[in-house]
Amino acid sequence: MEETKEKRIELAAFIRWINEKGWSPGTSTNYSFLHPEQEDKIVISRSGIDKTYFSEDDFMEIDREGKPAKGSEGIKPSAETLIHCELYNLFPSTRYILHTHSMPGTLLSGKKEWEEAITFSGYEVLKGLPGISTHESEVELPIFANDQDMDRFRLLIRDNQNRLQTGGFLMAKHGLYAWGNSLQEAKRHLEIYEFLLTCELNLLQIR
Numbered sequence: 001m002e003e004t005k006e007k008r009i010e011l012a013a014f015i016r017w018i019n020e021k022g023w024s025p026g027t028s029t030n031y032s033f034l035h036p037e038q039e040d041k042i043v044i045s046r047s048g049i050d051k052t053y054f055s056e057d058d059f060m061e062i063d064r065e066g067k068p069a070k071g072s073e074g075i076k077p078s079a080e081t082l083i084h085c086e087l088y089n090l091f092p093s094t095r096y097i098l099h100t101h102s103m104p105g106t107l108l109s110g111k112k113e114w115e116e117a118i119t120f121s122g123y124e125v126l127k128g129l130p131g132i133s134t135h136e137s138e139v140e141l142p143i144f145a146n147d148q149d150m151d152r153f154r155l156l157i158r159d160n161q162n163r164l165q166t167g168g169f170l171m172a173k174h175g176l177y178a179w180g181n182s183l184q185e186a187k188r189h190l191e192i193y194e195f196l197l198t199c200e201l202n203l204l205q206i207r
């Protein structure tokens with residue numbers, strides 16, 4: 001674990017910042033990065049940690065199938081570990097995965113008329129998402145039904161790989177996943193989706 005200390009310190013600080021934004025109530029949310037030197041390993045948050053106090057020691061190492069690696073035996077990884085494993089496999093350039101439980105994401109993903117996706121159009125900030133170069137774009141953020149069965153859920157995202165090209169998806173009444181090729185990129189995707197979800201929620205309240 002020593003060789004990832006700097007990255008763990010950096011990500012832990014970011015996780016505490018996310019918590020301060022109110023995107024991580026209770027012990028919710030989880031985070032990971034691909035081990036920079038051993039790509040058969042993922043460094044992921046332990047399960048059930050209050051993110052207010054999250055530190056670099058609250059990570060553990062797992063293999064690409066979610067099994068605790070040598071040195072992390074007996075520690076419980078995030079309950080959503082298999083989602084992280086699947087995303088690293090589907091998108092090999094991914095280095096960081098971030099998962100939040102904000103109020104806008106939780107509420108809007110449960111809205112009946114948006115069962116499959118929320119579509120964002122006309123927003124300037126869309127240009128911060130992969131492959132988008134003008135505000136005159138429509139971006140669909142897929143919504144998948146929440147599921148406690150992670151084996152089944154990972155197959156669902158595998159089957160929907162073609163809908164996951166803009167670095168994020170929602171689990172209904174649960175939260176947002178966003179990823180990127182660096183912490184900066186993953187943070188950008190996460191912040192943009194959280195911002196857009198907040199815009200849409202505010203719009204509903206105005207109407």
Ligand SMILES: CSCCC(=O)C(=O)COP(=O)(O)O
Pocket residue numbers: 026027028029030045046047048049077078079080099
């Ligand atoms: C208490 S929140 C329910 C689990 C969840 O959705 C989550 O994001 C946190 O799970 P973990 O096992 O990573 O702590």
Ligand SMILES: [Zn+2]
Pocket residue numbers: 028029030080099101174175
């Ligand atoms: Zn969650």
